[in-house]
Amino acid sequence: MRTHNNALLLDAPGIILSVSTLIVVVALKVSAGKRYIADRVANMGSNVFLLTRFPVITDVDEYVKANRRNKKVTWDDLNLCATV
Numbered sequence: 001m002r003t004h005n006n007a008l009l010l011d012a013p014g015i016i017l018s019v020s021t022l023i024v025v026v027a028l029k030v031s032a033g034k035r036y037i038a039d040r041v042a043n044m045g046s047n048v049f050l051l052t053r054f055p056v057i058t059d060v061d062e063y064v065k066a067n068r069r070n071k072k073v074t075w076d077d078l079n080l081c082a083t084v
Helices: 002-042 060-069 075-084
Strands: none
Touching: none
């Protein structure tokens, strides 16, 4: 019984260290990903026109209605916007 307690005392810090390392690595990756996306958007400049099918929707029912109502954006729609 005493050897199992010693093993637990040795295993617990290892598990805590590995889990905390994993959390730190994931947090750094998420932070780097956000920074990459922000840099990409910032580098687009002011000559960007964004054409989306949906506005910002936070409700599922509104999404279903918009999905039925709004047609899919095609390359023809893009070309039409480019000629205007």
